Amino acid sequence: MERSHLSRDEMLRAIGMLEAGMRQIDVANAIGTSQSVISRLFARYRETGAISERHPGRHRITTRNQDRFLQMTARRIPTVTAPELQRQLQQAHGIALSSRTVINRLHEANLRSRRPLRVQPLRRGNRGARLIWAQEHVLWNNFQWASVLFTDESRFGIHPDSRRVRIWRQPGNENRLQHVQEVHSFRGGTIMVWGGISFGGRTDLVLIENFLNAVSYRNQILQPIVLPYAAAVGENFILMHDNARCHVAATVSEFLNESGIDVLPWPAQSPDLNPIEQAWDMLQRGVLRGGNNFQNREQLFAVLQESWRLIPQQDLNNLILSMQRRCRAVVNSRGGHTNY
Structure with a gap:
């Protein structure tokens, strides 16, 4: 059966044979189509220089x-x-x-509607401090970053309202009980936990009762958690904590100096540089897998501890190894916001 539609390779082959001096009927027989198809193809090629048909489409109404x-x-x-x-x-x-x-x-113009990146306000002076810090640390190698314990505090809700939950449903069934997520107006309260991650390890989660001040930070976290961790890492150990008041208080600074613990200077308004922020995100997803409504603080903290333990260490290692890329991103943005 003679074909009226040819592939691009067949059209190129036919044009090549015609330009070599073959007759249209011979080319048609070689390709397996009719002479009229070859004739139209050759005429279009001589007129436009193209082998494919050009469809004009709708008239463009804008200039x-x-x-x-x-x-x-x-x-x-x-x-x-x-x-x-x-x-x-x-x-x-x-x-x-x-x-x-x-x-x-x-x-x-490759302009697409996207949700804006949610970031903290960044003061002009802090942009400069972030840039200087990133320039000073962008050449640190993985061995140097592996000696740092990245720490932070984070809050988790007893009734978390997360937009990450997705469901499968048919159109029109959105009001069925299994297709809705009940959201408490006041979330039922929150708890604050402290934790730290490093290459090859992590600390236990610490439940912070009431609020964290310099004395409780020293007595509940630095003495029982950080000091033994530093001894296990060795003389290269470096503690990273941000510039919260309880972290930089004179009582805490004196204790760290007396204990021989080096602290990594940290630029203000820089959560994107701290890899533990992504660890908190992993922990939040683990909590949601365990349910989204807890009876009390103790139940929530128990789930947090188990989810923290189940985070693969390789995932935490990858976060630590991203530090050079984070520094480079801050340098490229001249101290501005990054995608981390």
């Missing part, structure tokens, strides 16, 4: 200048909506078009 107006406005005002762009274009150029067309023009 290049109007496309540039939409794209530049979206870059200058990232929060502008498609209907707002539609109105602005009509006011500036007197042309009415649909929101779908506006979105298509933005897609052509």
Whole structure:
């Protein structure tokens, strides 16, 4: 059966044979199609220089200048909506078009609607401090980072309201009991825990009763947890904690100096540099796997301890080994926000 549609390779082969001087009927027999197909192919090639047909499609209703107006406005005002762009274009150029067309023009410039990255406010002076810190530590090797114990505190809710929960359901069944997530208005309270991670190990989680001050930080965390951990790591041990008041109080500084523990200087407003932030995220996912409603603080803390223990050590090691990349990201952003 003679074929009217040829693959690109067959068309290239046919053009090659025709330019070599073969007759159209011979080329058609060699390809397995009719002479008329070969004749149209050769005529199109001589006219356009292309082997494939060009379909004109719908008429484009916007000009290049109007496309540039939409794209530049979206870059200058990232929060502008498609209907707002539609109105602005009509006011500036007197042309009415649909929101779908506006979105298509933005897609052509690779502009896509995305949720903004949620970050902490970053003061101008802290940007400079972050940049200097990253420049000083970007050349640290993995052995140096492996000696650091990264620590922090984090809060977890007794009734966590997480947007990570997803379900499978059919349209129209959103109100069924198994398809809803009950959310308590006041979350039922929270608990604060302290923990630390390093290459090859982690500390126990510590439940912080009431609130953490310099004395409780020294007596409940540094003495019973950090000191033995430092002895196990050896003389290269470095403690990382942020600039919270209880961490930098004179009582704590004196204790660390007397204990011979080096502290990694830390730039303010830099949670993206601390890999334990991602460890807290892993812990939160583990808690959600154990349920999202707990009867009391003790039950929640028990689940936190078990989930903390079950985080694969390799995942924590990978977080530690990301420090050089984190520093490089801060340098590249000139001390600004990063994706970590």
